[in-house]
Amino acid sequence: MNVFKTNRILNRLxxxxxxxxxxxxxxxxxxxxxxxxxESKWMRYLTASKMSxxxxxxxxxxxxxxxxxxxxxxxxxLSNILLYTxxxxxxxxxxxxxxxxxxxxxxxxxxxxxxxxxxxMSRLENNIISLSPIKQSVHxxxxxxxHQITSKAKAKNITILVEDTKAEAVYDLxxxxxxxxxxxxxxxxxxDQNTKISITVKSYEFYLDICIADxxxxxxxEEKTEIFKRFYRGNRVLKKExxxxxxxxxxxxxxxxxxxxxxxxxxxxxxxxxxYLPINVS
Numbered sequence: 353m354n355v356f357k358t359n360r361i362l363n364r365l366x367x368x369x370x371x372x373x374x375x376x377x378x379x380x381x382x383x384x385x386x387x388x389x390x391e392s393k394w395m396r397y398l399t400a401s402k403m404s405x406x407x408x409x410x411x412x413x414x415x416x417x418x419x420x421x422x423x424x425x426x427x428x429x430l431s432n433i434l435l436y437t438x439x440x441x442x443x444x445x446x447x448x449x450x451x452x453x454x455x456x457x458x459x460x461x462x463x464x465x466x467x468x469x470x471x472x473m474s475r476l477e478n479n480i481i482s483l484s485p486i487k488q489s490v491h492x493x494x495x496x497x498x499h500q501i502t503s504k505a506k507a508k509n510i511t512i513l514v515e516d517t518k519a520e521a522v523y524d525l526x527x528x529x530x531x532x533x534x535x536x537x538x539x540x541x542x543x544d545q546n547t548k549i550s551i552t553v554k555s556y557e558f559y560l561d562i563c564i565a566d567x568x569x570x571x572x573x574e575e576k577t578e579i580f581k582r583f584y585r586g587n588r589v590l591k592k593e594x595x596x597x598x599x600x601x602x603x604x605x606x607x608x609x610x611x612x613x614x615x616x617x618x619x620x621x622x623x624x625x626x627x628y629l630p631i632n633v634s
Contacts, residue, residue: 556631562629
């Protein structure tokens with residue numbers, strides 16, 4: 353094969369790649385049989401790839417519609433159950449009846465929480481949720497999450513100590529608040545009364561570390577590889593309320609923003625979670 357012919361083939365291959373990137377590749381007719389075969393195979397590949405991509409988009413759209421439908425269809429019935437249960441409370445007299453009504457209300461709240469958690473999980477896994485991370489103060493993020501958990505912490509007389517900081521990181525406020533809240537919710541849930549939770553912040557070259565330490569039951573080395581799995585619940589917490597989705601959601605949210613979560617060294621009395629958020633926009 354002479355140099356001219358070789359260059360012509362290489363140039364055509366380069367054009368094929370450029371046209372494919374631009375989405376305008378068309379099969380040409382050449383005398384060189386090998387090049388013609390390559391063009392034909394390349395065209396078949398692009399066609400199959402495009403069909404596969406369209407199928408993924410269509411399936412994602414169907415999933416989005418299904419998730420939205422589930423969320424919409426269950427919202428009204430559950431809201432009505434909770435409302436009617438509240439009204440029923442006012443019309444009963446005996447302690448036994450009150451107990452039954454309170455159980456109905458409590459279980460309805462759990463069901464509502466479960467459905468909403470499953471909807472969030474499905475949206476995250478199917479990339480339906482849109483996160484918009486921007487560089488901003490982490491103090492407001494921590495403040496928002498702590499505000500949401502305050503009532504539960506007060507009910508157990510748990511003190512939350514927050515280190516003041518002016519540090520900034522790149523994150524989506526709404527969903528990052530959800531991620532931090534889920535960790536705090538576990539800290540409160542699995543800690544005894546009259547204990548403390550501390551939140552400290554440390555900046556590194558590329559990441560900012562939000563460290564959440566509690567005085568609860570702790571996490572064993574064996575559990576470290578399991579706790580971020582969906583629906584995982586350790587043997588020591590089976591009697592506690594929960595469905596095992598919170599930490600799974602937290603990790604998915606932080607990962608989607610270019611960060612990660614670490615679990616500190618195993619302790620008999622307390623656990624440590626470190627949430628790393630990127631400092632700069634990538």
